[in-house]
Amino acid sequence: MASVPPSLMNFTRDCLTQGVGRTEIRQALIDAGWTDREVTAALESFAESPLPIPVPKKRVSSSPRAAFLHLLALFLLYMAAFSTGAILFLAIDVLINDPANRIFFDLGGFARFNAAVLIASLPVLLLVRRAIMRDIALNPANRITPVVRTLAYITLLITSVIMVCDMVIVLMGFLNGDLTLTFILKSGVVLLLAGGIFLWYISGLAFEEKMGGSQEETSSIQESQWRPRLASAGFLTASLSLVLALWIAGNPFHQRLVRLDKQRISDLRSLQGAISRFHKKEKRLPNSLSELKSSPDSYIERTSDAITKNPYIYEQIDKTSYRLGAVFDLATPTADDNNARSRDGFYQHDAGLQTFDLHVK
Numbered sequence: 001m002a003s004v005p006p007s008l009m010n011f012t013r014d015c016l017t018q019g020v021g022r023t024e025i026r027q028a029l030i031d032a033g034w035t036d037r038e039v040t041a042a043l044e045s046f047a048e049s050p051l052p053i054p055v056p057k058k059r060v061s062s063s064p065r066a067a068f069l070h071l072l073a074l075f076l077l078y079m080a081a082f083s084t085g086a087i088l089f090l091a092i093d094v095l096i097n098d099p100a101n102r103i104f105f106d107l108g109g110f111a112r113f114n115a116a117v118l119i120a121s122l123p124v125l126l127l128v129r130r131a132i133m134r135d136i137a138l139n140p141a142n143r144i145t146p147v148v149r150t151l152a153y154i155t156l157l158i159t160s161v162i163m164v165c166d167m168v169i170v171l172m173g174f175l176n177g178d179l180t181l182t183f184i185l186k187s188g189v190v191l192l193l194a195g196g197i198f199l200w201y202i203s204g205l206a207f208e209e210k211m212g213g214s215q216e217e218t219s220s221i222q223e224s225q226w227r228p229r230l231a232s233a234g235f236l237t238a239s240l241s242l243v244l245a246l247w248i249a250g251n252p253f254h255q256r257l258v259r260l261d262k263q264r265i266s267d268l269r270s271l272q273g274a275i276s277r278f279h280k281k282e283k284r285l286p287n288s289l290s291e292l293k294s295s296p297d298s299y300i301e302r303t304s305d306a307i308t309k310n311p312y313i314y315e316q317i318d319k320t321s322y323r324l325g326a327v328f329d330l331a332t333p334t335a336d337d338n339n340a341r342s343r344d345g346f347y348q349h350d351a352g353l354q355t356f357d358l359h360v361k
Contacts, residue, residue, distance in 0.1 A: 004042045008034065012042040016054040067147045069132050074151050076125040080238050081193050083114040083121070087241040087248075088189045090114075094248055096182050108249045115245035122238055143204070152201045159198040166190045196234055203227050257329040260307055261349075264326045267302055271312060271324060272358060274300040279360045285322055289314045313355055325355035 008029070015025045022043055029039045046054040090111055136143055170187045173179045204227075249255065271289065278286050278298035286292055289303040289312065304311040305326065313325030331350045 004038065004045060008038060008042045009045060012046065013054050016046055017052075063145075066132075066135065066145055069128055069135070070147055070151055073125060073128045073132060074155065076121045076128065077197070079117055079121045080125060081197060083117040084238045084241040085189055085193050086114045087111065087118075087245045089186055090248060091241075091244045092182055092185050092189075096185070108255065111245040111248040112255075115242055115249060118238055118242045118245070122235070122242075126235075149205065152205050155201050156198060156205075159194040159201075162194040163191060163198065166194070192237075196230060196237075200227070200230055200234075203230075254330075261328045261330055263306060264328060265349075267306075267312065268324050268326060268356070270300055271303065271314075274298045275322065275358075276360050279320075285316050285319065285360070287316075313353070317357065320361075321357065321359050323355050323357050325353060327353050 011029075012025060016022075026039050026043065029042070030036065034042075045057055047057050049055040090107065094107065166187055170179075170184075173183055173187075250258075271292075274292045275286060275298070278292055278295065281295065281297050286298075289300075292298045292300050292303070308327065310327065313323065315323040317323060328349050328351055332348050
């Protein structure tokens with residue numbers, strides 16, 4: 001039910017108290033400049049009754065439960081939408097090789113994070129929406145509670161700003177001659193997600209526009225046929241994004257082996273640094289890795305594999321050269337995470353026992 005100004009409410013109450021008919025009240029208010037919707041809301045605030053005084057109808061109000069469910073649903077929707085967009089952006093970068101697009105972060109880690117967000121948020125969002133629809137089935141007037149309208153208009157504002165900004169960026173790219181396939185696809189993703197959410201909420205607000213405020217009229221209004229299809233399309237888009245994220249992230253068991261090999265490389269780098277510090281102080285190479293722990297300058301806690309507990313390979317070649325080695329689970333992938341900063345002598349390796357000949361300065 002739309003809010004009614006106090007002056008309009010008082011006038012309507014006074015007229016009904018004096019026995020003025022509703023048709024005459026409506027015509028007088030419309031002639032005075034009030035809109036038909038405002039007049040209808042004022043008249044619908046009072047029930048038709050044989051009593052000599054107007055009987056006010058119960059106003060639709062928001063319960064704490066409704067506020068909680070709608071706020072939670074909106075928060076989960078934002079989470080799912082942002083993660084879906086991030087995954088689609090990532091898929092575009094992976095599938096379309098743009099030389100101008102330089103990636104400085106871990107693609108797999110980014111995909112796993114957003115996949116986890118979708119896995120956590122989508123089922124809860126479906127359960128919350130189911131609870132909301134169950135409440136609406138029991139009381140159809142819950143469709144137009146104040147909290148629903150407020151959150152809907154806030155979401156319309158946010159999505160409208162996003163779509164306008166997206167259009168501005170596209171037009172700037174066109175005028176600057178910077179339109180590429182990657183740019184166009186990412187702009188389309190933003191427009192698709194923001195536009196879908198916008199259409200969902202603005203169609204929900206259409207219920208309020210169609211009714212005069214009574215619960216009986218609310219019950220008779222049927223939901224738009226395309227609204228369930230829009231919800232299904234959004235769920236399918238998020239599900240497709242989840243599949244893409246899991247494909248980009250790779251097998252979780254394989255990723256564990258990759259992470260363990262990275263830890264072994266990190267340990268070898270730490271050992272290399274400790275050996276260099278030991279040589280700088282003692283003017284010689286250590287006889288064993290355990291000797292590194294004898295000095296605070298070269299102390300290193302881990303000298304063996306954290307998983308297998310086998311010591312890392314260490315051999316002296318001459319006075320300034322030595323050999324380090326470890327057993328790796330996997331070979332270095334051909335397409336890694338583009339993190340050039342971590343590519344040193346230990347970067348390229350095969351599976352199994354691998355040794356590296358090093359030299360101290």
